[in-house]
Amino acid sequence: MTNDQATKMGFWERNRLSGGYLLRSRIGNVLFKICRAILLFGLCFLILQPLLNKLSISLMEERDLYDSTVISIPRHLTLNNYSVVNELMSYWQSTLRTFLMCTVISLFQVASCTLAGYGFARFKFPFKSFWFFCVMLVIVVPPQTILAPLYLNFRFFDILGIFRLTTGAPLNLIEHGLAGILILSITGMGLKSGLYIFMLRQYFRGVPPELDEAALVDGCGRLRTFVSIMLPDAMPMITSCFLFSFVWMWTDSLYTSLFLRGYNVLSSVLGSLAERLMEYYMRIYTTAAPIGYTQMIIATGMLISLLPLILLYLFAQRAFVESLSQTGIKM
Amino acid sequence: MKKEKEKYRLTLADKNAITGYFFILPFIIGFISFMFFPMVQSIMMAFSEVKIDLDNHRFSMTFNYLANFKRAFLEDRDFNRIFIEEMGRMFVIVIPVIIFSFFVALILNQKFRGRGIARALFFLPIILSSGIMVGLETSNSLLSGMSTLIQESNDLRSSVTGVLQNILMTDEESAVNDFMTYIFLMVDQVYTIAMSSGIQIVIFLSGLQTISPSMFEAAYIEGATKWESFWKITFPMVSSLILVNVVYSVVDYCVRTDNAVMVKIRDSLMQSMEYGFSMSMAWIYFVAVMALLGIASLIISKRVYYYDE
Numbered sequence: 306m307t308n309d310q311a312t313k314m315g316f317w318e319r320n321r322l323s324g325g326y327l328l329r330s331r332i333g334n335v336l337f338k339i340c341r342a343i344l345l346f347g348l349c350f351l352i353l354q355p356l357l358n359k360l361s362i363s364l365m366e367e368r369d370l371y372d373s374t375v376i377s378i379p380r381h382l383t384l385n386n387y388s389v390v391n392e393l394m395s396y397w398q399s400t401l402r403t404f405l406m407c408t409v410i411s412l413f414q415v416a417s418c419t420l421a422g423y424g425f426a427r428f429k430f431p432f433k434s435f436w437f438f439c440v441m442l443v444i445v446v447p448p449q450t451i452l453a454p455l456y457l458n459f460r461f462f463d464i465l466g467i468f469r470l471t472t473g474a475p476l477n478l479i480e481h482g483l484a485g486i487l488i489l490s491i492t493g494m495g496l497k498s499g500l501y502i503f504m505l506r507q508y509f510r511g512v513p514p515e516l517d518e519a520a521l522v523d524g525c526g527r528l529r530t531f532v533s534i535m536l537p538d539a540m541p542m543i544t545s546c547f548l549f550s551f552v553w554m555w556t557d558s559l560y561t562s563l564f565l566r567g568y569n570v571l572s573s574v575l576g577s578l579a580e581r582l583m584e585y586y587m588r589i590y591t592t593a594a595p596i597g598y599t600q601m602i603i604a605t606g607m608l609i610s611l612l613p614l615i616l617l618y619l620f621a622q623r624a625f626v627e628s629l630s631q632t633g634i635k636m
Numbered sequence: 637m638k639k640e641k642e643k644y645r646l647t648l649a650d651k652n653a654i655t656g657y658f659f660i661l662p663f664i665i666g667f668i669s670f671m672f673f674p675m676v677q678s679i680m681m682a683f684s685e686v687k688i689d690l691d692n693h694r695f696s697m698t699f700n701y702l703a704n705f706k707r708a709f710l711e712d713r714d715f716n717r718i719f720i721e722e723m724g725r726m727f728v729i730v731i732p733v734i735i736f737s738f739f740v741a742l743i744l745n746q747k748f749r750g751r752g753i754a755r756a757l758f759f760l761p762i763i764l765s766s767g768i769m770v771g772l773e774t775s776n777s778l779l780s781g782m783s784t785l786i787q788e789s790n791d792l793r794s795s796v797t798g799v800l801q802n803i804l805m806t807d808e809e810s811a812v813n814d815f816m817t818y819i820f821l822m823v824d825q826v827y828t829i830a831m832s833s834g835i836q837i838v839i840f841l842s843g844l845q846t847i848s849p850s851m852f853e854a855a856y857i858e859g860a861t862k863w864e865s866f867w868k869i870t871f872p873m874v875s876s877l878i879l880v881n882v883v884y885s886v887v888d889y890c891v892r893t894d895n896a897v898m899v900k901i902r903d904s905l906m907q908s909m910e911y912g913f914s915m916s917m918a919w920i921y922f923v924a925v926m927a928l929l930g931i932a933s934l935i936i937s938k939r940v941y942y943y944d945e
Binding site for chain 2: 338341342344345348349351352353355356417420421423424425427428429430431433436439440442443444445446447448449450451452453454455456457458461488489491492493494502527528531549552553555556557558559562572575576607611614615618619622625
């Protein structure tokens with residue numbers, strides 16, 4: 306029997322010839338696909354549900370919360386919550402400030418991590434494995450463990466006693482806006498820096514070394530090799546690291562509460578939203594804000610602080626993940 | 637003269653070494669000044685009482701032996717409780733996260749319609765469950781109030797898991813019973829698990845994509861079923877990533893903002909300014925977690941298969 310004849314035969318004919326195997330495998334396949342679709346739908350819903358829930362709550366009026374017939378579709382549609390949150394958080398201002406802060410910090414962080422990652426991937430130098438062990442240590446040690454000394458060191462910041470000698474007192478970097486966190490980012494000790502160093506090193510190790518050697522033979526210096534050959538190639542990976550750093554910095558509360566006190570970025574404003582609402586309520590109604598309403602406002606606040614990130618994710622989803630999955634992370 | 641000059645010329649290896657150090661110099665400076673010294677200081681703080689002297693712009697430490705540790709273990713009202721609880725909860729989160737992310741990576745690696753959307757959704761937790769969002773989510777008393785209300789109104793008999801729990805759990809104490817309790821704890825945590833396995837899915841997915849399809853083809857021609865080729869090819873090939881993921885999940889769990897131990901450390905640091913006490917708690921927790929991680933990675937690394945070797 307030739308291939309041509311086989312394709313002309315009907316499904317049942319072929320099934321008969323295979324002894325029922327074709328039908329069984331077809332049914333198995335379809336069942337598997339249905340199960341997979343149900344499972345995926347369920348899991349996707351599980352992930353999206355809190356977002357949708359917040360969206361529906363944020364559009365409700367307060368009385369809808371206590372109305373047991375209202376579950377997810379608000380009866381009294383209103384945008385009131387948004388305007389209240391906008392006022393309490395001074396949303397546009399905080400967002401702009403957060404955006405600038407995250408961009409600057411992530412740029413510095415990615416720059417230092419790229420340098421370190423390239424250095425670890427390409428050059429042989431004494432104590433290399435020791436320094437790489439230090440990178441691992443940076444990944445593993447939670448920042449909370451060194452929080453107190455870090456805080457105190459930045460509270461009384463000094464480089465080998467120079468400031469104490471010249472100005473009589475060490476600098477107080479805690480009150481100086483971005484300074485403390487910038488120093489950390491430039492020196493590769495920012496939020497999750499170890500992870501980015503590791504990722505970038507993994508990437509640079511995958512680039513064939515013949516590329517460097519060819520450049521060297523042609524008389525290209527090491528710095529220039531890095532700037533004009535390696536960097537353009539690594540752009541997707543660097544973008545990916547930048548995006549991660551940006552997103553995690555946006556929602557971070559540890560470093561912002563430590564170094565950016567009184568510098569109202571979104572995460573700190575969001576953290577104190579309940580207190581702000583309480584004050585606002587006290588001023589206007591001279592009573593405490595009801596718990597349900599507070600939660601409603603917090604849900605709205607979370608939603609609009611996440612909104613820029615979700616938009617970013619929608620447009621740059623590929624950059625987020627695809628380049629990361631290309632590195633082939635191994636230990 | 638000329639000969640001497642040649643004698644002191646740098647070799648290629650030397651130049652490489654110098655350039656290498658030049659590249660990692662920022663990291664070295666950062667590590668020494670913002671990691672190594674703070675770590676030493678924080679160990680010292682854990683064993684001493686810290687006083688802040690604002691007039692002289694400095695802080696001082698007085699060595700007080702194990703007083704901070706004694707206070708954490710013997711005097712403090714909740715440290716022991718939350719410490720044990722968080723260690724337990726780590727197991728309930730980390731192990732399911734590994735299994736769940738492996739499973740999801742397997743599904744997302746298949747070809748089907750809408751894969752792009754599904755992938756985008758599964759990676760969304762990378763954004764949604766970071767930083768302050770986690771803490772606010774769990775402290776959202778409206779949601780938790782609702783869930784307790786639901787639990788009260790329909791007791792164990794009316795929900796699917798409740799019925800299953802009633803059937804499967806016997807009243808007497810047994811190993812099976814403990815195991816079942818663990819399983820049900822995991823089922824209850826499914827949302828937390830899904831939310832904290834974003835990066836882990838990416839890591840497993842990257843491992844799955846590096847397996848060459850010709851292996852599966854060869855196995856298929858030799859007559860292996862899908863089940864067999866899963867256990868003989870897929871699982872060993874990504875097993876090295878299990879270790880990576882365990883480390884990542886544990887570390888990630890430690891720094892979560894809703895981790896009660898971390899909340900306590902931060903509160904006693906920022907609000908009551910007890911630097912020594914909070915650092916001693918941080919070290920207790922860190923050492924305990926590292927010990928667990930060490931044991932786990934020893935066990936796992938013995939069973940892991942490395943393709944390159």
